[in-house]
Amino acid sequence: LKQIKIGIFGLGTVGGGVVEQLRENRELLKARTGTDLVILKAVVANPSKPRPFDLGPIEVSGDPNFILDDPEIDVVIELMGGVTLAKEILLRSFVSGKTVITANKALLAECAEEVFEAAYEHHALLGFEAAVAGAIPVIRVIKEGLAGDRITEVSGIINGTANYILTSMSKKGEDFQKALGKAQEKGYAEADPTFDVEGVDTAHKLLVLMCIAFGGIFDFKELYTEGITKIEPVDIEIAAGFGYVIKLLGKAKEVGGKVEGRVHPTLVPEDQMLASVDGAFNAVKLSGNFSGPIVSYGRGAGARPTASAVVADLVSLVRQRESETSPVPPLSLMSEKLKHRKLMPMAEVLSEYYLRFSVEDKVGVLAELTRVLGSHNISIASMIQRSRSEEGGPVFVVFFTHEALERDVVEALKTLDQLPFIAQPTRMIRVDPS
Amino acid sequence: LKQIKIGIFGLGTVGGGVVEQLRENRELLKARTGTDLVILKAVVANPSKPRPFDLGPIEVSGDPNFILDDPEIDVVIELMGGVTLAKEILLRSFVSGKTVITANKALLAECAEEVFEAAYEHHALLGFEAAVAGAIPVIRVIKEGLAGDRITEVSGIINGTANYILTSMSKKGEDFQKALGKAQEKGYAEADPTFDVEGVDTAHKLLVLMCIAFGGIFDFKELYTEGITKIEPVDIEIAAGFGYVIKLLGKAKEVGGKVEGRVHPTLVPEDQMLASVDGAFNAVKLSGNFSGPIVSYGRGAGARPTASAVVADLVSLVRQRESETSPVPPLSLMSEKLKHRKLMPMAEVLSEYYLRFSVEDKVGVLAELTRVLGSHNISIASMIQRSRSEEGGPVFVVFFTHEALERDVVEALKTLDQLPFIAQPTRMIRVDPS
Numbered sequence: 001l002k003q004i005k006i007g008i009f010g011l012g013t014v015g016g017g018v019v020e021q022l023r024e025n026r027e028l029l030k031a032r033t034g035t036d037l038v039i040l041k042a043v044v045a046n047p048s049k050p051r052p053f054d055l056g057p058i059e060v061s062g063d064p065n066f067i068l069d070d071p072e073i074d075v076v077i078e079l080m081g082g083v084t085l086a087k088e089i090l091l092r093s094f095v096s097g098k099t100v101i102t103a104n105k106a107l108l109a110e111c112a113e114e115v116f117e118a119a120y121e122h123h124a125l126l127g128f129e130a131a132v133a134g135a136i137p138v139i140r141v142i143k144e145g146l147a148g149d150r151i152t153e154v155s156g157i158i159n160g161t162a163n164y165i166l167t168s169m170s171k172k173g174e175d176f177q178k179a180l181g182k183a184q185e186k187g188y189a190e191a192d193p194t195f196d197v198e199g200v201d202t203a204h205k206l207l208v209l210m211c212i213a214f215g216g217i218f219d220f221k222e223l224y225t226e227g228i229t230k231i232e233p234v235d236i237e238i239a240a241g242f243g244y245v246i247k248l249l250g251k252a253k254e255v256g257g258k259v260e261g262r263v264h265p266t267l268v269p270e271d272q273m274l275a276s277v278d279g280a281f282n283a284v285k286l287s288g289n290f291s292g293p294i295v296s297y298g299r300g301a302g303a304r305p306t307a308s309a310v311v312a313d314l315v316s317l318v319r320q321r322e323s324e325t326s327p328v329p330p331l332s333l334m335s336e337k338l339k340h341r342k343l344m345p346m347a348e349v350l351s352e353y354y355l356r357f358s359v360e361d362k363v364g365v366l367a368e369l370t371r372v373l374g375s376h377n378i379s380i381a382s383m384i385q386r387s388r389s390e391e392g393g394p395v396f397v398v399f400f401t402h403e404a405l406e407r408d409v410v411e412a413l414k415t416l417d418q419l420p421f422i423a424q425p426t427r428m429i430r431v432d433p434s
Numbered sequence: 435l436k437q438i439k440i441g442i443f444g445l446g447t448v449g450g451g452v453v454e455q456l457r458e459n460r461e462l463l464k465a466r467t468g469t470d471l472v473i474l475k476a477v478v479a480n481p482s483k484p485r486p487f488d489l490g491p492i493e494v495s496g497d498p499n500f501i502l503d504d505p506e507i508d509v510v511i512e513l514m515g516g517v518t519l520a521k522e523i524l525l526r527s528f529v530s531g532k533t534v535i536t537a538n539k540a541l542l543a544e545c546a547e548e549v550f551e552a553a554y555e556h557h558a559l560l561g562f563e564a565a566v567a568g569a570i571p572v573i574r575v576i577k578e579g580l581a582g583d584r585i586t587e588v589s590g591i592i593n594g595t596a597n598y599i600l601t602s603m604s605k606k607g608e609d610f611q612k613a614l615g616k617a618q619e620k621g622y623a624e625a626d627p628t629f630d631v632e633g634v635d636t637a638h639k640l641l642v643l644m645c646i647a648f649g650g651i652f653d654f655k656e657l658y659t660e661g662i663t664k665i666e667p668v669d670i671e672i673a674a675g676f677g678y679v680i681k682l683l684g685k686a687k688e689v690g691g692k693v694e695g696r697v698h699p700t701l702v703p704e705d706q707m708l709a710s711v712d713g714a715f716n717a718v719k720l721s722g723n724f725s726g727p728i729v730s731y732g733r734g735a736g737a738r739p740t741a742s743a744v745v746a747d748l749v750s751l752v753r754q755r756e757s758e759t760s761p762v763p764p765l766s767l768m769s770e771k772l773k774h775r776k777l778m779p780m781a782e783v784l785s786e787y788y789l790r791f792s793v794e795d796k797v798g799v800l801a802e803l804t805r806v807l808g809s810h811n812i813s814i815a816s817m818i819q820r821s822r823s824e825e826g827g828p829v830f831v832v833f834f835t836h837e838a839l840e841r842d843v844v845e846a847l848k849t850l851d852q853l854p855f856i857a858q859p860t861r862m863i864r865v866d867p868s
Contacts, residue, residue: 217772235863260778290745291743312578328578
């Protein structure tokens with residue numbers, strides 16, 4: 001198996017997630033790419049700092065040239081943040097033909113022209129899915145999922161910190177300072193929260209999405225950006241009275257050839273999908289001229305969700321680098337890894353159940369129902385009894401069960417439905433609490 | 435510009451959508467693929483039937499060999515449905531090296547082994563995004579967006595007809611037969627609705643998703659499938675009382691190496707994302723071992739949304755066929771089409787506004803506020819006045835405006851905030867009703 005040699009810049013939260021994911025999913029990644037993806041080198045600000053994960057074969061240095069000057073390194077993953085050094089890393093990697101993956105939205109937004117033009121010039125393989133909305137594959141949805149559409153709108157909640165604060169303010173009536181303090185305690189906001197609460201991070205991400213969605217390079221300085229620091233509880237309360245939720249929205253649309261883009265707190269009607277995105281989650285709404293609206297929702301930050309986006313780019317770009325035929329096999333796995341798989345028989349499935357019995361209204365019925373269910377290992381979570389309209393007619397008894405085996409439920413109902421007090425076959429519907 | 439020659443099987447609803455999309459978005463598709471995508475031939479059951487769209491240069495025949503035997507045709511799009519002929523079309527196209535796009539979930543599910551094994555054997559470029567969940571790029575999200583993740587769960591509402599009927603039953607208290615009749619009247623259900631209401635269509639789609647998500651070929655006959663025909667209004671009502679909505683769910687998960695898959699009506703807690711998917715919309719929830727949950731939502735059927743998925747596959751596969759470097763350029767457009775774009779100045783943006791004035795509680799204030807707003811072309815949609823806790827202190831007057839120009843609002847507030855009865859600077863928050 002060919003080894004793909006990776007050099008990583010930054011071993012913080014996301015870097016650690018990437019190291020873990022490549023280790024934990026190694027066999028699966030081999031089956032999907034036909035290669036072995038191995039991080040051989042890391043460059044970090046403080047090479048002697050202990051890390052909360054096993055480094056394995058990774059050699060660590062403080063010198064960027066340790067990776068950039070190594071012709072053996074195929075792929076560079078940049079997770080350091082900041083603009084100056086990160087830009088140098090990207091530009092030099094493009095020149096030397098290395099595949100590049102970055103999560104650096106500040107760099108891509110503030111230096112969009114320089115970075116993207118260099119990527120085009122050198123026919124670089126460049127992935128930046130992790131720069132926007134964590135695990136949500138929004139860049140892939142725009143570039144590939146809506147590849148046939150003229151995109152008319154991009155909007156979203158793409159900063160988990162600001163959304164966490166607004167959600168706290170909204171659900172607990174807290175003011176901005178208190179909600180921010182709590183977010184900082186819980187690790188959802190940084191000690192200096194400026195970029196998140198002033199909308200800068202949202203603006204960085206929106207600008208990246210706009211460049212792809214509307215086919216061009218925009219100037220970050222032209223993007224109107226307003227944060228959430230001036231939102232007061234009274235505004236949240238009044239808005240709620242009118243059926244609105246206040247969200248920090250990044251939104252851009254193209255109308256008649258003109259592109260409008262802006263980041264600011266926005267009153268969103270509470271029945272809209274975006275209004276129900278709470279806490280640290282992100283959501284992005286895209287509209288294409290044929291697709292109509294598409295909303296994608298998921299975790300917008302954190303070690304594992306962001307690593308997920310980095311590694312998806314890695315798989316995608318390695319498939320493009322290495323494939324001589326189709327970069328994406330029909331079922332994603334390489335041919336030789338494809339297998340026939342058996343489904344678990346329905347009888348072995350565990351579920352919760354809704355059971356509606358139609359029974360004669362007489363003493364002892366309830367006891368008999370529970371007894372038979374119990375004897376089949378089915379325990380009851382809740383129960384109601386409902387009388388029907390006609391006097392003396394059958395009544396409904398409804399049970400919600402705890403998790404039980406399908407086989408046991410089928411057997412129990414077979415027995416129960418033959419009892420004399422059962423008026424109609426029992427209605428069983430499965431319940432999915434997750 | 436190289437021309438990509440396309441042969442299409444089927445010119446019904448979706449076929450018509452594809453013809454229109456290739457025409458309407460032609461220049462954009464050139465910019466994204468560096469090729470000109472042209473349908474030259476169509477094969478339909480009844481070649482003389484008039485079509486509600488302009489055929490342009492498309493030659494129409496009733497003989498499949500008209501396309502299959504033409505070595506000039508690069509790409510075959512199969513939108514006829516049915517299993518026997520469609521399978522022959524796919525298999526023969528693989529053998530002759532044609533790129534294939536299909537929306538045929540019945541074929542892919544019922545003949546999964548034969549079709550996918552042939553695709554692998556011939557290194558075929560095969561796209562089937564349109565087979566599941568219309569415009570939602572769920573196949574791409576699994577194959578590429580979650581390419582680095584072990585997928586643990588796939589579940590979703592992937593049949594719009596059944597969901598439309600359940601939504602009607604739930605919102606209007608109708609019974610199944612009545613809701614079905616209305617769905618048929620409105621064109622959401624076919625004259626023979628068996629596949630939709632018995633869960634077969636959902637099962638077809640789930641099986642396709644399972645093959646990609648869990649890396650293997652499953653047997654459609656093993657998939658437990660139960661429809662919605664036995665759901666009664668009383669069950670919907672009782673479920674609602676316990677905080678649940680009844681949905682036709684397709685769900686599969688992998689636990690400890692075993693895969694469980696099933697299609698049946700399910701009680702879903704009403705605060706879950708999937709519970710709020712109403713009418714003809716679809717939604718799919720995916721979970722990866724690093725990504726966490728990702729929910730994608732959009733239109734699950736219809737001419738334009740389904741065409742959107744077909745054309746996205748077309749772009750993706752043509753990029754793979756034709757590209758010598760990266761199949762997906764960094765910003766999606768070909769280099770020479772990339773341009774610098776100006777943003778619309780914020781002053782020219784149209785929005786609705788929430789304006790909260792803090793004013794002294796005296797006569798004439800409201801009149802003056804409305805007068806100044808009116809003189810800046812800002813009209814009021816609704817208004818409330820709120821007294822503050824302290825007696826004699828300032829009161830809040832809140833206006834929701836109709837759409838107005840940002841410049842006008844900024845100017846109006848500049849004037850208003852200098853008036854003597856204004857106690858604090860006015861809070862302005864933009865409102866997005868869409």
